[in-house]
Amino acid sequence: MNLLRETVEDDLDRLQSMNDRDARVGHKTADSSFFGYKTHLAMSEERIITAAVVSTGEKSDGNYLQTLIEKSKEAGMAVETVIGDATYSGKDNIAYTTKEEIELIAKLNPAVSQGTRAKEDEFSFNKDAGLYVSKAGHLAIRKAKQGKKHQSQNQAMTYDFDIEKCQRYPFQEGCYKAGAKSKTYSETIKSAEHTAQMAFQETESFKTRARERYKIEAKNSELKHRHGYETASSSGLLSMELQGAMAIFTVNIKRIIKLMEE
Known part of the structure; x- marks a missing residue:
């Protein structure tokens, strides 16, 4: 079974050099992966999709929160509250929503807080697997917390990557040094910067609104299965964007007709 699993993983890596050169390997959990694209969605309380961004499969959802909010505003939405999972609770997103006076209903996760990180465009956090992903779509194989609590220096989370995959990595410059025996990536955990959000997520208002997040998952299911x-x-990414535009247009029209009937 281990040999079969390794063979499948190697095949997924090599798929990148086949016909669809835009597609990338993404991860739903630490043990499962897919080859393709992601669509990041924003939806109104009436369950109408107000914005969408199609990306390659390895991209983190949290990177697109600000874009989705701005697109929704351009479409005529007044955005007062945003509900999402922990991947949206990064430091930049908290700062942005605070500045825009938007309530961010997203639980903090120390691994997503993105305190002090280098190469922010090259590594993204996969909230389903709880691990970072490299630019090539390689998922970290393990993680470990470094340092002690209540010390002068902040703790850090260190992620280890499969060195054999790094050696075949097509974007090695600035990421992997030839001949290195290991490849790690670290982030500093600065929970103190999220004190206000930590207090907010303990309120009844936060907990009540957080229960509404299932609506976006139901919309995703409708898009995929119906x-x-x-x-x-x-x-190709362009083809995926066109397919997404047609599918989203269809589900929005169906929802608008349903609301008009009500």
Whole structure:
């Protein structure tokens, strides 16, 4: 079984050099992966999709919060509250929503807080696996917390990557040094910067609104299972964007008609 698993993982890596050169390997959990794209969605309380961004499969959802909010505003939405999972609770997103006077209903996760990090465009956090992903789509194989609490220096979370994959990495410059025997990536955990958010997430208002997050998952399920959005109909990021535009337009029209009937 281990040999089969390793063979499948190697095949997924090599798929990147096949016909669909835009697609990348993404991860739903630490043990499962997919080859393709992601669609990041924003949705109103009436369950109408107000914004969408299609990205390659390895990208983190949290990177697109600000874009989704701005797109929703451009579409005429007045954004007062945003509900999402822990991947949206990064430091930059907290700062942005605070500045825009938007309530951010997203629980803090020390691994997502993104205190002090280098190469922020090269490594992204996968909230399902709880690990970082490199630019090539390689998922870290383990993580460990460094340092002690209540000391002068902040604790850090260190992520280790598979050195054999790094040696085949097509984007080694600035990331992996040839001949190195290990590849790690660290982030400093600064929970003190999130004191206000930590207090907010303990309130009844936060907990009540957080229960509404299931609505976006239901919309994702509708797109995938009723409108064929689970599988790309063609190759390339542009083709995926076109497929997404058609599927999202369809589910929005259906929802608008339903609301008019009510």
